[in-house]
Amino acid sequence: MEVLLGTLILFVGIYFANRTKRRLSSRSWSEPSRVARPVARRPAKPAPKAFDARTAKPSPKKRILRGRAWVVDGDTVKIEKTQIRLFGVDAPELEHPFGKKAKWALHGLCKGQTIRAEVIEEDAYGRTVAKCTLPDGRDLSAEMVKQGLALDWPKFSGGCYTHLETDDARKKLFLAAARQKGHMHVWKAFEERNAAR
Secondary structure, three states, X not given: OHHHHHHHXXXXXXXXXXXXXXXXXXXXXXXXXXXXOOOOOXXXXXXXXXXXXXXXXXXXXXXXXXXXXXXXXXXXXXXXXXXEEEOOEEOOOOOOOOHHHHHHXXXXXXXXXXXXXXXXXXXXXXXXXXXXXXOOOOEHHHHHHHOOOOEEOHHHHOOOOHHHOOOOHHHHOHHHHHHHHOOHHHHHHHHHHHHHO
8 A cells, every 4th residue: 555655646746747857848038937025006086076067178179270372481471370280290481491392382372262270289389280271181391391391390290290301402592401400500600691692
């Protein structure tokens, strides 16, 4: 009986040893071991405050302007006496190379059209920034970039117009590209050259 019990214990020991060996050999070294580790607990989120009608504010509605646009320059229009900067793009100033061409291209797009401007925000200069679209749904910012008369400004657009830029746009509109990079010395040099003429 003792021999039988000893043999049984030996077989059970061998069985568990082989089973453990198989488990270890099948596990890759990059796998974490299954050793229990203490879990760092995140602090509990505070419970949301109860609704208080006295301090509650309605969520702001999107402000949308519609009307004929008076073109100021290649990236600025006026609708309903509100000066609007086109969202996400930068066009040359009127006195810079291609500045007047950009203005007239935007004028050509807007002429006789009712423009829809969905206000996004106010910029650092107090101008209203809006996504402006034509009645057929075309985005004015995208159209100006496609024509090579405005550059995508990724800082503000998130790069949504970059793929529309023409191959020569950054070279042609070098002053706008310099402004985006903060290279204002390029502007100063250009203005000094023009003032000397």
